[in-house]
């Protein structure tokens with residue numbers, strides 16, 4: 001079926017209206033009318049082909065993987081969701097379902113690589129998958145999440161990527177009360193990282209390059225905010241952190257954060273900058289420490305995170321925009337000028 005969308009025709013051109021074809025629902029499929037879609041910095045990296053070596057972009061590219069909407073049709077075999085329900089879709093729409101990772105509920109680490117929501121080979125159409133900057137989407141029910149009817153839908157959309165990408169590593173490394181935990185970069189991911197680290201009871205420290213975000217950092221849950229450009233302030237925290245979550249989208253100095261870890265502390269990267277980031281050996285050796293990474297989260301953990309957020313009243317701080325403002329929003333994202341996630345009101349596309 002023909003579906004309205006916004007697409008990037010090439011790495012150098014702005015996003016513009018475009019028409020895509022979605023499949024009619026198969027027996028296991030759920031068709032969702034998209035109400036809101038968050039704008040992740042990954043959308044921008046992908047549209048500009050900044051990850052060319054790892055994940056080259058196929059044009060036209062329809063980004064968007066923070067999707068919340070209403071179910072309008074279901075296939076005959078669908079059991080967990082019905083027409084009229086709210087539903088959400090995150091960064092994946094399928095995986096092999098048979099490998100050791102998939103069997104453990106870690107579809108994000110599928111050994112055959114998960115089918116991402118956009119710019120991935122589409123098993124059904126033969127082309128590539130198209131994301132949430134569109135009117136509707138058709139997804140296998142195994143990759144559809146449930147959303148609380150009482151939720152603020154615009155503020156829930158970013159949980160589908162920014163939420164799970166920060167929740168998962170904080171849970172995996174067991175962040176809890178009594179620990180000192182850092183979050184680097186107050187953007188879409190970082191502001192959720194601050195909220196979760198605070199909710200898990202850790203002494204939470206935000207590192208930001210933007211002095212004008214200090215007050216917001218504290219309001220969002222940070223016990224302390226450090227302006228990372230200030231070397232003296234950074235020095236005061238040397239050797240004191242159990243865990244630091246790095247949510248930065250651009251080139252920056254990892255060594256400055258490795259120096260802040262205590263014995264057996266972990267620096268975990270979730271940001272995905274375009275260029276490699278060098279590490280000095282002695283920042284890893286003395287004292288013993290770990291440098292790690294984490295990618296989104298599995299479907300079961302994403303549902304757990306959505307339920308946790310609903311129970312605790314946690315949502316994203318959003319600026320809702322019509323889709324016609326998407327190129328302006330990208331320009332602002334590059335400058336770090338977002339508080340703290342743009343979310344597209346898809347009614348603007350109808």
Ligand code: NAP
Nearest residue numbers: 041042185186187188189208209210249250271272295296
């Ligand atoms: P975002 O909203 O643009 O936030 C990034 C933040 O990083 C900025 O707000 C800024 O915070 C800081 N920053 C930007 N440029 C910087 C620089 N040159 N030096 C130091 N700090 C800088 O981006 P996002 O949507 O949160 O995404 C962050 C990164 O995570 C992106 O690379 C994205 O692709 C990646 N990502 C990874 C996963 C995963 O599965 N691992 C999932 C989603 C996204 P301050 O102003 O506070 O310094």
Ligand code: ZN
Nearest residue numbers: 040042161162
């Ligand atoms: Zn994302």
Ligand code: ZN
Nearest residue numbers: 096099102110
């Ligand atoms: Zn698999």
